[in-house]
Amino acid sequence: MRTTSTVIGAAALTLALAACGAPSEQASESAEGGGDVLRVGVSPVPHGDILAFIDENLAEEAGLELEIEEISDYNTPNAALVEGELDANYFQHRAFMNEWLENGPDAELTYVTDVHIERLGLYSESVESTGDLPEGAEIAVPNDPANLNRALSILEAEGLITVDPEAGENATENDITDNPNDLVVTPLEAAQLPRSIADVDAAVVNGNYAIEADLPEESNVLAWEPEGEDYVQNYANGLVALNENADDERVQLLAELLHDERVLEYVQETWRGVVLAVDADGVITE
Incomplete structure (x- = not known):
C-alpha cells in the first residue's frame, strides 16, 4: 500500500456544501478540534480518483483529514481494516463483502453507504x-x-x-x-x-x-451487464468500516461528502457509462 494523498483541514463546513446536504455540526466540531486522520484503503480507479477529488476539492472546507491508501488487489483491504491498519475501505460491493466475511477471519464489518457501480x-x-x-x-x-x-x-x-x-x-x-x-x-x-x-x-x-x-x-x-431489480443493492461499491467504527464522525462525514453533488457530477463526467454514480438514497444518477 502507498499513501497517495493527505489533506489537513480545520475549517467548519461552509454554506458552499449546504445546498448539497451539510455534514453534521458535531462532525465538523470534532474536525475543528484536531480529529485524527481518516485512513481509507481504496482500489486505485475509480475509487482512488474519487477520494482524490474529495481530497482536493471538499475535504479541507469540511474539516476532514484524509489519508488515502491505494491497494491493487481485492484481498488486502478488508484484512487491513480488521488488523487496524485502516479506518475504512472503499473498493467492494455487498456481495463481495458478505462472501469475504463467510470465508475470512472472524470479523464484523458494516457497509456504510453506496457510492457507485462499476459496470461489468x-x-x-x-x-x-x-x-x-x-x-x-x-x-x-x-x-x-x-x-x-x-x-x-x-x-x-x-x-x-x-x-x-x-x-x-x-x-x-x-x-x-x-x-x-x-x-x-x-x-x-x-x-x-x-x-x-x-x-x-x-x-x-x-x-x-x-x-x-x-x-x-x-x-x-x-x-x-443487465441491471436487475436489486442491481444497486447487490453491486454498488461502497464505504465499509468495522462495526465499532461505522458511526465514527469522520466516517459519517466522508459518507456525506461521497454523495455531494459535485462528486456525483465528477463521476458522471469522468467515466460516462462505465461508472454509475449512486446518490444517498441508493438511486443511480443520470
Missing part, C-alpha cells in the same frame, strides 16, 4: 458484436464468485448460454446448462482480465480494471 462489460479486440463470436470462442471471466455470477448473467442475457437458476448468486461455469456455440468460459483473476483480451475472443472485465487499461476506448464493448 464484455470486451473484445477481435469481434464487434456477440453475433460475431465464432463457434468454440473462448471468453475470460472474473474468477471470484461474486463477479463470476455477474459475468455469466451478461452471457445469458445475450443469449449465448443458459445458467441453472438453482445456482443463484453462486453460479459458476459448471452451472451452464445450455451452450449452443460451445463457448469456452475461462475464469481468471479479475486483475488479469485486461491483459487477456489479446489471447481470447472476448472477456468480461470489471469496470475499474477496464478503465485502468483504457478498454472502453481501445476495445469493442459487446455488451453491458
Whole structure:
C-alpha cells in the first residue's frame, strides 16, 4: 500500500456544501478540534480518483483529514481494516463483502453507504458484436464468485448460454446448462482480465480494471451487464468500516461528502457509462 494523498483541514463546513446536504455540526466540531486522520484503503480507479477529488476539492472546507491508501488487489483491504491498519475501505460491493466475511477471519464489518457501480462489460479486440463470436470462442471471466455470477448473467442475457437458476448468486461455469456455440468460459483473476483480451475472443472485465487499461476506448464493448431489480443493492461499491467504527464522525462525514453533488457530477463526467454514480438514497444518477 502507498499513501497517495493527505489533506489537513480545520475549517467548519461552509454554506458552499449546504445546498448539497451539510455534514453534521458535531462532525465538523470534532474536525475543528484536531480529529485524527481518516485512513481509507481504496482500489486505485475509480475509487482512488474519487477520494482524490474529495481530497482536493471538499475535504479541507469540511474539516476532514484524509489519508488515502491505494491497494491493487481485492484481498488486502478488508484484512487491513480488521488488523487496524485502516479506518475504512472503499473498493467492494455487498456481495463481495458478505462472501469475504463467510470465508475470512472472524470479523464484523458494516457497509456504510453506496457510492457507485462499476459496470461489468464484455470486451473484445477481435469481434464487434456477440453475433460475431465464432463457434468454440473462448471468453475470460472474473474468477471470484461474486463477479463470476455477474459475468455469466451478461452471457445469458445475450443469449449465448443458459445458467441453472438453482445456482443463484453462486453460479459458476459448471452451472451452464445450455451452450449452443460451445463457448469456452475461462475464469481468471479479475486483475488479469485486461491483459487477456489479446489471447481470447472476448472477456468480461470489471469496470475499474477496464478503465485502468483504457478498454472502453481501445476495445469493442459487446455488451453491458443487465441491471436487475436489486442491481444497486447487490453491486454498488461502497464505504465499509468495522462495526465499532461505522458511526465514527469522520466516517459519517466522508459518507456525506461521497454523495455531494459535485462528486456525483465528477463521476458522471469522468467515466460516462462505465461508472454509475449512486446518490444517498441508493438511486443511480443520470
